[in-house]
Amino acid sequence: MTDDLEITHGGAIAVDPQALRAVADALCALAPRIADAATDARRAHALLVGLPGASERVDTVALWASAARCEALHEECRTAGENTRLASDAYELVERRAELAGLALQDDARAAAVRDRIAELEESDPRIVEMEAWLVAGWEKRRFDGLREQYDLGWPGTVDGPGLDLGVFFAMAATVGGSGAGTLPPGASLTGSGGPVSVRPVRTESPIAPPTSLAEAFRRFPASDGAQIKVEKYTMADGSRRYALYEKGTQALGVFGREEPFDMVSNLELYRGQESASYAATVAALEAAGAQPGDQVDVYAHSQAAMNAAYLSSQSEFDVRVQVTAGSPVHPAVADDQLLIELRHTDDVVSALAGGGSPAGTGSQDSIVVTRVGDPVRGPQDLIGYTHFEGRYIETAELVDASADVRLEAIRDRWRELNEAVSIESTEFVARRG
DSSP states (O other), X not given: OOTTOEEESBTTBSSXXXXXXXXXXXXXXXXXXXXXXXXXXXXXXXXXXXXXXXHHHSOHHHHHXXXXXXXXXXXXXXXXXXHHHHHHHHHHHHHHHHHHXXXXXXOHHHHHHHHHHHHHHHHHOHHHHHHHHHHHHHXXXXXXXXXXXXXXXXXXXXXXSTTOOHHHHHHHHHHHHHTTTTBOOTTOXXXXXXXXXXXXXXXXXXXXXXXXXXXXXXXXXXXXXXXOXXXXXXXXXXXXXXXXXEEOOOOOOOOSSOOOSSSHHHHHHHHTTBOOHHHHHXXXXXXXXXXXXTOEEEEEEETHHHHHHHHHHHHSSSEEEEEEEESOSOBOOOOTTXXXXXXXXXXXXXXXXXXXXXXXXXXXXXXXXXXXXXXXXXXXXXXTTGGGSHHHHHHHHHHHHHSOOTTHHHHHHHHHHHTTOSEEEEEEEEEEEO
């Protein structure tokens, strides 16, 4: 890891259980072959010491030592395989419980199958249940690290005069998120209509290449005055088109009489599962850029826009293959073929609304959840909400880019594919209500 960065497949899961189980199977399959090598070495030693003069030509002492080393290596490999399989089962148990919670009210048949699998895992080894409890407890302890301290600075930072501790006030977000309000079930959809909205292109240019890092992707957010949405259109050699959406978070804190769709009204609507003006504007901007149902769309989003990204993935007619979010108030459950990368600061009050994410993983094997304390050095000079700022998340993205996590190759492969485009067109949009 780099700095205080933690990269997992889910809040309590280091890697995808299937990937870990594949490693366990490989280790367990290798162990007997090492044992066979030890047996062959012993047999060769016995033959050589029985031949006159053989010991002068072959180091039989070294051969015996090699056999002993193979025996020890066999035991190490066998133990490592069994322990890795045990860990994969514990990780799967965490995932299955989270899956069951999401299915309980939606799919009785699937929920029954998940319950059966949970029972099977629990009965296979009593240590698995103990490991699961330890994993989840560790995640629950870490998921809000620094949140209260971020706002409890011992300076005149109160909402309504002396005596109201901002640490207590903002820690309420953790309670809301911890209740599950910010965890979206599979196939989550919005109700109502966020329109009418209008989107107006304000800047068009032709980038020479797709991003090459997460930090660069977040730096591609729209820069034109008032623009909240940028859409890049990639025309491939076969004539097909792919799209990348870059979307800012909340742009106005007001709730009354605003033309700005990325405001607190939209925040509240999205968090409650209602279509917002910002979501309607997101779809309108993609359509204005030429995206059609079934077209592939990769999404990079911060804050409120991350909620739009989640619902764009689960309910829209676009094929969202990649979802990269920072400081999201929700945690989505996505399909196994979707790459989900979440950046979360444990001391970010907005991210806390998602309950710190989920102890389980979701998405493809290469999907990751990145967590760190966004502002480890606090003082009166810090602004309220500093850890939620886009710039702080870009710093976190830089740390992820510098890490050695092999799962980043999945997003890099995606950028390499887009680099084969014959043309790229980037358009920034200003969205308005009405």
